[in-house]
Amino acid sequence: MNDIIAQLEATIQARINTADENSSYVSQLHNKGLNKILEKVGEECTELLLAAKDYENGSDRESLPKEAADVLFHMMVLLNHLGLSINDVTQVLASRTQQSGLEEKASRG
Numbered sequence: 001m002n003d004i005i006a007q008l009e010a011t012i013q014a015r016i017n018t019a020d021e022n023s024s025y026v027s028q029l030h031n032k033g034l035n036k037i038l039e040k041v042g043e044e045c046t047e048l049l050l051a052a053k054d055y056e057n058g059s060d061r062e063s064l065p066k067e068a069a070d071v072l073f074h075m076m077v078l079l080n081h082l083g084l085s086i087n088d089v090t091q092v093l094a095s096r097t098q099q100s101g102l103e104e105k106a107s108r109g
């Protein structure tokens with residue numbers, strides 16, 4: 001796993017464990033609960049879509065990677081809030097590397 005992702009995950013887990021709302025955005029979000037986290041993930045996904053359109057039409061070439069980072073970060077907070085990890089996601093991706101997406105689709109029948 002990418003070092004930054006692994007480091008970020010360790011920080012997210014530490015913030016969830018210490019749950020110090022005053023000094024931590026992750027702790028705040030974790031304490032607010034699943035609905036608030038899902039709201040943030042939804043918001044960030046919408047911002048990602050808008051940034052992708054702006055990137056394509058050339059009006060904004062800066063925001064797309066930042067919005068993608070926001071989505072990834074909030075998805076990691078979501079996974080960790082529920083006791084999962086980005087490792088659970090990379091394991092799924094790894095298990096899919098032996099098959100093309102089209103083969104997988106055809107195998108569903």
Ligand SMILES: N=c1c2ncn([C@@H]3O[C@H](COP(=O)(O)OP(=O)(O)OP(=O)(O)O)[C@@H](O)[C@H]3O)c2ncn1[C@@H]1O[C@H](COP(=O)(O)O)[C@@H](O)[C@H]1O
Nearest residue numbers: 008011012015023024025026027028040043069070073074
């Ligand atoms: N990568 C991030 C990161 N990306 C985005 N954000 C926060 O996510 C929020 C994004 O929400 P919005 O853009 O909607 O901004 P907002 O209007 O302030 O949000 P709300 O008031 O609606 O919650 C902002 O507060 C950002 O600061 C992040 N906050 C933290 N991290 C990482 O998480 C680590 C732990 O952070 P703390 O828990 O704050 O210590 C940090 O060291 C960083 O590495």
